[in-house]
Amino acid sequence: MRAVQYTQFGSADVLHIAELARPQPKDDEVIIEVTAAGVNYVDIRQRQGAYNRAETRVGGIDLPSIPGMQVVGIVVEAGPLADASLLGKNVVALVSKGAYAEYVAAPASMCVPVPDGVDDTQLAALPTQGLTAYFVLTASTLLQRGETVLVHAAAGGVGSLAVQIAKILGAGTVIATAATAAKRNFALSIGADIAVDYTQTAWTSAVIDATNGRGVDILLESIGGKVFEENFSCLAAFGRYVLFGSTQGVGDPFEARRLMTKAQSMTGFYLPVFFGRPDLIQQGLRFLIDQVAQGTLHAHVAAQFSLTEAAAAQQSLEDRNVIGAVVLRPKLR
């Protein structure tokens, strides 16, 4: 089979096409013939070797590696202990690696069948970006109806789904941040109430004004760098702050006792930890698939690429050119 692989860490040009044997299922796994694989910023951090460095380590990567954690496709083979009723079904699955390929092995417990007629391309953004958006609002911060939510980088894959999911779950005001006017307009078009340019020094004042001086109840943060410290000036009393990425570095050290003064909480999120909770993955994927099927959640796919264009696909995210998500299609040549 054809797969995208890297044998060393580095920039996007370490990605190359390899001819490899089709994977064999372990006892509890199925083999999926891939129709669409969503591209994540996480794939880029892994390829850069960030997860193998001490300061940003969240589970290392073994080389050679085939990237890709989110996949849609047909189940063509099942291991002896895997649910055989999945055979022949179109499924959405979360995998730990390997989705940038014609075939991938997935634990059967991470697969959810898809109803007929739902757009495969959109579904490819659900397993990593959609589940992250869903869990940071539910498991991590326990969003309550009417609460105010700040979504950073709201035109990105996770961000654009988080804006919509926050509204579906009953959030009050949703404040989006994004670096360009086109991205801010997009965030407004998908349901954000206010869009703020967080590259401007005084961006937090716009958030304070929009919340009548209170600040936000929930803050979703995947940026880091100087934004990490700036966020605290617009987090309300009892506010919950979830960290789930570091696109601009880890930021300065944080004195945890500062949280006491406004009874705030800070929590971290790392999706692979949820591999230990297939019940939550199943529940989250079913929620997301249902919302897409009903038309209440829309994953905006900005571009589709072939496997040979995987480097260009990742580079487009690194260059911050993408509004929504990008997807690989192994059948495209």
Ligand SMILES: NC(=O)c1ccc[n+]([C@@H]2O[C@H](COP(=O)([O-])OP(=O)(O)OC[C@H]3O[C@@H](n4cnc5c(N)ncnc54)[C@H](OP(=O)(O)O)[C@@H]3O)[C@@H](O)[C@H]2O)c1
């Ligand atoms: N912890 C987990 O398990 C987990 C799971 C999934 C994703 N994540 C993290 O969540 C974040 C979003 O992931 P995604 O797949 O949705 O990414 P994405 O679609 O590429 O979106 C990332 C957004 O971050 C902003 N950004 C700021 N600085 C950037 C930089 N130097 N390079 C690239 N983008 C930058 C961009 O928005 P502006 O141009 O508007 O600034 C961009 O739209 C990433 O940090 C990723 O690592 C974490």
